[in-house]
Amino acid sequence: xxxxxxxxxxxxxxxxxxxxxxxxxxxxxxxxxxxxxxxxxxxxxxxxxxxxxxxxxxxxxxxxxxxxxxxxxxxxxxxxxxxxxxxxxxxxxxxxxxxxxxxxxxxxxxxxxxxxxxxxxxxxxxxxxxxxxxxxxxxxxxxxxxxxxxxxxxxxxxxxxxxxxxxxxxxxxxxxxxxxxxxxxxxxxxxxxxxxxxxxxxxxxxxxxxxxxxxxxxxxxxxxxxxxxxxxxxxxxxxxxxxxxxxxxxxxxxxxxxxxxxxxxxxxxxxxxxxxxxxxxxxxxxxxxxxxxxxxxxxxxxxxxxxxxxxxxxxxxxxxxxxxxxxxxxxxxxxxxxxxxxxxxxxxxxxxxxxxxxxxxxxxxxxxxxxxxxxxxxxxxxxxxxxxxxxxxxxxxxxxxxxx
Amino acid sequence: xxxxxxxxxxxxxxxxxxxxxxxxxxxxxxxxxxxxxxxxxxxxxxxxxxxxxxxxxxxxxxxxxxxxxxxxxxxxxxxxxxxxxxxxxxxxxxxxxxxxxxxxxxxxxxxxxxxxxxxxxxxxxxxxxxxxxxxxxxxxxxxxxxxxxxxxxxxxxxxxxxxxxxxxxxxxxxxxxxxxxxxxxxxxxxxxxxxxxxxxxxxxxxxxxxxxxxxxxxxxxxxxxxxxxxxxxxxxxxxxxxxxxxxxxxxxxxxxxxxxxxxxxxxxxxxxxxxxxxxxxxxxxxxxxxxxxxxxxxxxxxxxxxxxxxxxxxxxxxxxxxxxxxxxxxxxxxxxxxxxxxxxxxxxxxxxxxxxxxxxxxxxxxxxxxxxxxxxxxxxxxxxxxxxxxxxxxxxxxxxxxxx
Numbered sequence: 001x002x003x004x005x006x007x008x009x010x011x012x013x014x015x016x017x018x019x020x021x022x023x024x025x026x027x028x029x030x031x032x033x034x035x036x037x038x039x040x041x042x043x044x045x046x047x048x049x050x051x052x053x054x055x056x057x058x059x060x061x062x063x064x065x066x067x068x069x070x071x072x073x074x075x076x077x078x079x080x081x082x083x084x085x086x087x088x089x090x091x092x093x094x095x096x097x098x099x100x101x102x103x104x105x106x107x108x109x110x111x112x113x114x115x116x117x118x119x120x121x122x123x124x125x126x127x128x129x130x131x132x133x134x135x136x137x138x139x140x141x142x143x144x145x146x147x148x149x150x151x152x153x154x155x156x157x158x159x160x161x162x163x164x165x166x167x168x169x170x171x172x173x174x175x176x177x178x179x180x181x182x183x184x185x186x187x188x189x190x191x192x193x194x195x196x197x198x199x200x201x202x203x204x205x206x207x208x209x210x211x212x213x214x215x216x217x218x219x220x221x222x223x224x225x226x227x228x229x230x231x232x233x234x235x236x237x238x239x240x241x242x243x244x245x246x247x248x249x250x251x252x253x254x255x256x257x258x259x260x261x262x263x264x265x266x267x268x269x270x271x272x273x274x275x276x277x278x279x280x281x282x283x284x285x286x287x288x289x290x291x292x293x294x295x296x297x298x299x300x301x302x303x304x305x306x307x308x309x310x311x312x313x314x315x316x317x318x319x320x321x322x323x324x325x326x327x328x329x330x331x332x333x334x335x336x337x338x339x340x341x342x343x344x345x346x347x348x349x350x351x352x353x354x355x356x357x358x359x360x361x362x363x364x365x366x367x368x369x370x371x372x373x374x375x376x377x378x379x380x381x382x383x384x385x386x387x388x389x390x391x392x393x394x395x396x397x398x399x400x401x402x403x404x
Numbered sequence: 405x406x407x408x409x410x411x412x413x414x415x416x417x418x419x420x421x422x423x424x425x426x427x428x429x430x431x432x433x434x435x436x437x438x439x440x441x442x443x444x445x446x447x448x449x450x451x452x453x454x455x456x457x458x459x460x461x462x463x464x465x466x467x468x469x470x471x472x473x474x475x476x477x478x479x480x481x482x483x484x485x486x487x488x489x490x491x492x493x494x495x496x497x498x499x500x501x502x503x504x505x506x507x508x509x510x511x512x513x514x515x516x517x518x519x520x521x522x523x524x525x526x527x528x529x530x531x532x533x534x535x536x537x538x539x540x541x542x543x544x545x546x547x548x549x550x551x552x553x554x555x556x557x558x559x560x561x562x563x564x565x566x567x568x569x570x571x572x573x574x575x576x577x578x579x580x581x582x583x584x585x586x587x588x589x590x591x592x593x594x595x596x597x598x599x600x601x602x603x604x605x606x607x608x609x610x611x612x613x614x615x616x617x618x619x620x621x622x623x624x625x626x627x628x629x630x631x632x633x634x635x636x637x638x639x640x641x642x643x644x645x646x647x648x649x650x651x652x653x654x655x656x657x658x659x660x661x662x663x664x665x666x667x668x669x670x671x672x673x674x675x676x677x678x679x680x681x682x683x684x685x686x687x688x689x690x691x692x693x694x695x696x697x698x699x700x701x702x703x704x705x706x707x708x709x710x711x712x713x714x715x716x717x718x719x720x721x722x723x724x725x726x727x728x729x730x731x732x733x734x735x736x737x738x739x740x741x742x743x744x745x746x747x748x749x750x751x752x753x754x755x756x757x758x759x760x761x762x763x764x765x766x767x768x769x770x771x772x773x774x775x776x777x778x779x780x781x782x783x784x785x786x787x788x789x790x791x792x793x794x795x796x797x798x799x800x801x802x803x804x805x806x807x808x
Contacts, residue, residue: 152769209637221735225636232629232737233613234769239734242768244727245648256766323648330643331625331735333636362660364646365556365638 013038013046018055019393021075022101026059028070047073055079055099075100081142083131083184084387085124086191086380087149089113089165089217090293091342092124093380096131097388101201105135106381111217113290114165117172125181144185144394146387147178148194150218152236158188161236164218164253187390192220192238193229194386195340195376200224201389202378210336211328213240213321213355214383215343217293218253219261221324223332230332238332240324241265264320266296266343269313273299279309293342300347314347318354323362325355329371330364340376341383348375417442417450422459423797425479426505430463432474451477459483459503479504485546487535487588488791489528490595490784491553493517493569493621494697495746496528497784500535501792505605509539510785515621517694518569521576529585548589548798550791551582552598554622556640562592565640568622568657591794596624596642597633598790599744599780604628605793606782614740615732617644617725617759618787619747621697622657623665625728627736634736642736644728645669668724670700670747673717677703683713697746704751718751722758727766729759733775734768744780745787752779 013036020035021027027035033043050056057076061069077098086093090111096104109127112120132139152161158175175186192214199205199212205224212222221240223230230237241261242254249258250268262268270292273279280287283302285295302310325337337359339352352375359371376382417440424439425431431439437447454460461480465473481502490497494515500508513531516524536543556565562579579590596618603609603616609628616626625644627634634641645665646658653662654672666672674696677683684691687706689699706714729741741763743756756779763775780786 207637230634230736233611234737234739236769237735237737239737239768242734242766243647243731244766245651247649247723247727254768256768319651323651327647327731328735330646331641331732332634333638333641333643335638362646362648364643364658364660365640 013042014050015393017043017046017050018075021056021073022099022392025100026072026074028062028072030070032073053079077102078141080392081137082388082391083128083142083145084194084384084389084391085128085145085147085178086194086384086387087112087120087124087147088191088293088342088380090290091380092120092127093384094124094127094131095381095384095388096135096137097385097392099392101385101389101392103381103385103388104137105131106384107131108380111290111293112165116166116168117174118177121174121178121181125178128182139183142184144187144391145178145182146189146194146389146391147175147186148189148191148383148387149174150220151190151239152234153188153190155188158186162254185391187387187394189387189390190220190222190236191216191341191383192222192240193231194222194390195220195383196222196224196229196338197386197389198378198382198384199338199340199376199386200227201385202382205336205338205374207336207372209334210338211238211325211332211334212338212340213325213328214341215266215321215339215351216341216380217266219265219321219324219343220341221328223328223334225332238328240328243324243327245320245323260320260324264317264324267292269299269317270295272316273310273313276309276313283307283310296343297346300350303350304347311350314350315354318351319358321351322355322358325359325371325373326362326364329359333365334371335365335369336372336374338374338376340378342380344375345380417446418454419797421447421450421454422479425460425477426503426796429504430476430478432466432476434474436477457483481506482545484796485541486792486795487532487546487549488598488788488793488795489532489549489551489582490598490788490791491516491524491528491551492595492697492746492784493694495784496524496531497788498528498531498535499785499788499792500539500541501789501796503796505789505793505796507785507789507792508541509535510788511535512784515694515697516569520570520572521578522581525578525582525585529582532586543587546588548591548795549582549586550593550598550793550795551579551590552593552595552787552791553578554624555594555643556638557592557594559592562590566658589795591791591798593791593794594624594626594640595620595745595787596626596644597635598626598794599624599787600626600628600633600742601790601793602782602786602788603742603744603780603790604631605789606786609740609742609778611740611776613738614742615642615729615736615738616742616744617729617732618745619670619725619743619755620745620784621670623669623725623728623747624745625732627732627738629736642732644732647728647731649724649727664724664728668721668728671696673703673721674699676720677714677717680713680717687711687714700747701750704754707754708751715754718754719758722755723762725755726759726762729763729775729777730766730768733763737769738775739769739773740776740778742778742780744782746784748779749784 059074208227214220219241221238246258252259252262303314463478618624623645625642650662656663656666707718
């Protein structure tokens with residue numbers, strides 16, 4: 001089922017019409033024809049089918065210049081639902097969205113740590129079932145699950161290809177396993193790409209072209225260009241975390257040396273803090289590998305309240321992240337960067353200020369216009385929501401049992 | 405005229421049909437309908453117009469399964485011509501292409517150095533006129549000139565925006581000035597992007613997704629993804645030369661510190677060579693700012709023939725360029741990198757080997773498949789040809805005096 005969903009993305013006339021109405025909230029048939037370039041007749045036929053299938057409904061009339069009033073269309077929020085799961089080493093977030101893309105409920109569960117994938121996916125499947133039970137949404141109305149995690153990925157096969165967090169994850173059938181466990185279609189997406197989609201949807205970014213730095217256990221990147229997510233030929237983009245910023249720097253989980261993730265990511269900050277005399281005791285850092293994002297947030301909290309040693313660590317990380325932002329902006333020609341993910345949820349303003357400073361000093365376009373740096377106000381749920389949106393946009397369910 | 409050419413890119417049905425025939429060499433109407441998704445009737449009408457305008461002609465028949473033989477179409481090579489100018493600080497290259505995109509003639513002139521733009525453009529205009537005179541191609545048959553140089557650029561206004569090579573170049577009306585001087589439309593393009601187009605056209609790259617490192621006086625980048633050149637919202641992509649690889653490194657022309665262009669570009673190699681005791685004398689390096697690419701090529705030649713000091717300099721540069729290639733590959737998710745531009749024309753194999761080594765050690769996708777690194781065999785003309793191709797693809801001439 002996973003691959004058939006992916007095959008219909010970005011989809012048929014029906015899918016395009018649904019996506020336009022979803023994005024605009026309400027739209028008339030005339031507006032849909034103008035936006036798609038399709039003929040009024042084609043739009044009328046597509047809308048008739050969507051209304052018959054109870055996916056779209058009339059939403060009233062608005063006056064029109066000289067002619068008959070335009071009849072507005074909207075999605076039926078209860079026509080279908082979608083789940084998004086952002087799976088990270090430190091914590092995983094789950095959102096349930098209705099057919100319009102509105103978040104109905106969210107939950108978080110313990111992250112993957114270094115557990116084997118079957119254990120992690122079983123826990124996620126349980127949380128998904130609990131969330132559906134708690135909201136009373138029947139599984140037969142759920143289109144599927146967008147599973148969002150780090151790369152590199154083979155999205156067609158639903159696998160992570162690298163050996164992180166442990167070799168057991170490499171080529172493990174993630175989507176097939178989760179699909180069997182929850183009895184729903186599952187598709188796989190890169191966390192930063194999903195965060196870019198989620199940020200765009202949540203309306204914090206007015207530009208239709210922007211980059212995302214996604215800071216969680218790792219550091220990911222995403223680019224939206226002209227409203228479309230950038231996808232390279234291999235689907236393993238935008239791997240901003242593994243650019244070298246110090247060729248003699250520390251060894252990275254990826255096996256390379258001096259990656260920005262290894263010098264300036266959340267785990268790197270925690271590893272440096274653990275060597276800083278009294279800091280681990282003063283901040284009650286656990287030092288455990290599975291708890292690095294939590295430890296980072298303790299350090300970020302201390303920095304935010306003025307602890308000078310913690311602030312120095314956060315500022316140093318911000319400089320490294322700033323160089324990553326410069327690279328993202330220079331290569332993709334962007335003027336807006338969104339800082340997203342749980343790594344930015346505590347000391348976001350301190351990190352933002354440091355990243356902004358480096359961008360204003362070093363971005364190639366600084367002579368033209370300053371880069372706009374925005375802090376996501378949605379924390380870790382933007383990526384999970386992006387996963388749910390991908391499912392909503394992936395095409396229409398064809399299962400005869402779809403409507404509950 | 406410049407902006408009207410740009411407005412029609414990627415163009416109408418006519419332009420799409422012309423581009424398909426240009427890419428394939430020959431094509432039948434059935435093939436054109438299949439490739440465009442347009443109806444046979446639409447294709448037949450478009451082809452009729454193009455044949456009437458003497459842009460397309462019949463090229464014979466081939467047998468078809470069961471039905472009447474397919475009639476093949478081809479472009480009339482003499483229907484129109486196009487010029488491409490790659491303008492660099494050290495040398496500028498000019499190509500004249502026929503309507504099929506075949507190079508008819510090429511020339512090179514002294515580079516811009518630190519001369520003011522009006523002086524440089526006057527010299528280029530003279531060389532353009534000489535090339536047309538030498539080949540007997542009437543100016544009335546030339547669609548326009550694709551002017552290719554470094555970024556950042558405002559392509560709509562035909563200007564370079566930065567202060568390189570000197571502040572006089574910033575916001576100088578390059579395309580308007582050259583257009584007045586040669587009495588032809590002129591469009592502006594980034595050198596590395598044009599090189600990517602030229603490389604693709606010249607057929608050395610079989611993949612339809614690849615990155616280009618373009619090494620001349622500066623270092624530029626280009627990306628072709630799914631057959632289309634990547635263009636960011638600002639048109640100032642892919643500025644690979646100005647990513648920071650050493651935050652404490654040397655000052656760059658762009659005003660930043662430790663850019664890969666400043667640590668590992670051609671000028672950086674020459675500046676290091678000038679401090680190396682006997683090397684400047686042994687290799688007869690000029691040390692002049694305008695002659696840095698020529699000096700680099702002397703060093704590259706020495707490295708190629710085994711001079712250990714020169715080889716050390718080239719290998720060190722290759723490591724820095726390798727890190728730039730890793731960044732390009734990681735961010736855009738690419739599996740092929742083409743090394744193009746005059747900087748690779750002499751010690752290309754030594755540079756390629758060093759770049760390949762870094763990619764195989766550090767590219768994020770190395771666990772999946774090695775990155776294919778290819779040396780352009782077209783030197784500096786790939787970028788100039790890319791400029792000429794952009795003119796050919798920019799839409800059809802509308803001037804009543806167009807046909808000579």
